Amino acid sequence: MDHHSKAKQLLQQRDEIDDKIKELMLVLETNNSTMDSPLIDSEGYPLNTIDVYAVRHARHDLICLRNDRTELTEKIVAEMEGEKKESTESVASEEKPVHRTSNTPFVKISSVVEASPADVGGFRKEDLIIQYGTLHHGNFNDMQQVSQITKEYEGKIIRVTVIRDNRPVRLEIRPAKWSGPGLLGCNIVPMAGANV
Incomplete structure (x- = not known):
């Protein structure tokens, strides 16, 4: 499979992950929760206003999906760079690589x-x-x-x-x-x- 089709396939997979992330974010939103809001009250009892199981589950899946997404992004970048190397056409419309002079955060x-x-x-x-x-x-x-x-x-x-x-x-x-x-x-x- 050429780089272009591979990148396209990976992008599609990443879109699917994004959809799942949106759905899970909705589960958290519905339960008025974020990735790290408390699930228990000050006495250590599960909050009865939220579906603790669903929130825990959604958080776990979100962490896994975000890791998968990062890996996919790296693969997409690699495929696209491979495609650029093989492309002999005019590179005028392509973004030119940026040569950083330092790794100092700004x-x-x-x-x-x-x-x-x-x-x-x-x-x-x-x-x-x-x-x-x-x-x-x-x-x-x-x-x-x-x-x-x-x-x-x-x-x-x-x-x-x-x-x-x-x-x-x-x-x-x-x-x-x-x-x-x-x-x-x-x-x-x-x-x-x-x-x-």
Whole structure:
């Protein structure tokens, strides 16, 4: 199977995972729960206002699905890169690879709203961003640039690299209008010492 069909197949699998994630998020929402809200009261009894079993189950499945999604995303990126290498056609319309001059974080995620585009794309609170689309420490001047890229990429994928647990993690974030404010649903703040 060529890279294109493989990538297409993987993308389809990822869409299916996204649908399941949405359904499970709904289970949590219906029970007024988040991924880490309490399931027991102050005396240690299960809260009778929520379906504790369903919430526990949904949380477990969400963690597994998010891990599967991350793995799929890595495979998709690998297939697409393979396809790029084999493609001898004009690369004018292709996004040019960004050559970071350093792995220094320039902004960080201070909070993420559950079920927002940022959350679905894999952003986590305290992620340190070393690359946001074409932005990196070497060409970052102010937060306006982050907003600009976010707007330009509405409905499209921004490739983002973050440092999490001292390791680089590649993410694909798709800014879009959703039920909350903004296109991402997270707070991005400058790193201390960044010239903003």
